[in-house]
Amino acid sequence: MFIGELSRQTGMSTRGLRYYEQQGLLHPLRRSSGYREFNESDVDRVRRIRVLLAAGLNTDLIREVLPCMTGDGAILAPTCEEMAQDLVRERERMSRSIEELKAAHAMLEAIIRAGEPLVARSDC
Amino acid sequence: MFIGELSRQTGMSTRGLRYYEQQGLLHPLRRSSGYREFNESDVDRVRRIRVLLAAGLNTDLIREVLPCMTGDGAILAPTCEEMAQDLVRERERMSRSIEELKAAHAMLEAIIRAGEPLVARSDC
DNA sequence: CTAAACCTTGACGTTAACGTCAGAGTCAAA
């Protein structure tokens, strides 16, 4: 499929997909015309990329971990010790992020609850 | 206290603290010399700001919610309906973020686990 | 064959939360 079709199936802009290729996260074939040709497995691949990006990983690390995640859902071991250490660091950073998010979530929750009994207010 | 002391007690750079003031998150008094004068409660205030920033709230919204959180830990209701709606939206965004983070965390966890039995590897 | 819809590269723009630097004034202890 061409880039527009992949964009439709993933919800990612074509600009974003080209950026992913530039960062080494996607490796489409090329037609003689220069058109990129993606395959079905790239849909899942893009989804995985977005999950990891949303979690705060940068493209450098994503490029390293993607080969550990085959298209059929299998998981492979890290390909080198340095990468394994990076992964552990990122996992810890994520754990901290989750705790911070929960703390902030609790703050908002408390304020929202304090306001809910007063949905019908006269001020404001 | 002056800005350097607040910086030490919070771990936030002086540049960051000035930025917070510029964004309306802090309101230090000023000496005739122009020096900012903070008080003890600003330490907690800065901590709350950082928690909310780390959770992805922007300074505009933080400026609105801070008045709902008094120094002694009490929680007040939102000051207007529009803000209450913003808070609900942000809470939902946070819930999604937490789920995304958990998903990414599980991905890394699986890869790390796949590698751990092989700590002593010959390749790489 | 043609025209609409697609694709290409390249390059500059955007955003938020600061980092960094310069030049100049202020504080406080000795």
Place this chain on the structure above:
DNA sequence: TTTGACTCTGACGTTAACGTCAAGGTTTAG
């Protein structure tokens, strides 16, 4: 009073993941 540490404003720099053009080729249905 000196001096070293501190503070002020202002302004430009940084970063990542894209957005948004522009100018030009490609595809394909009819």
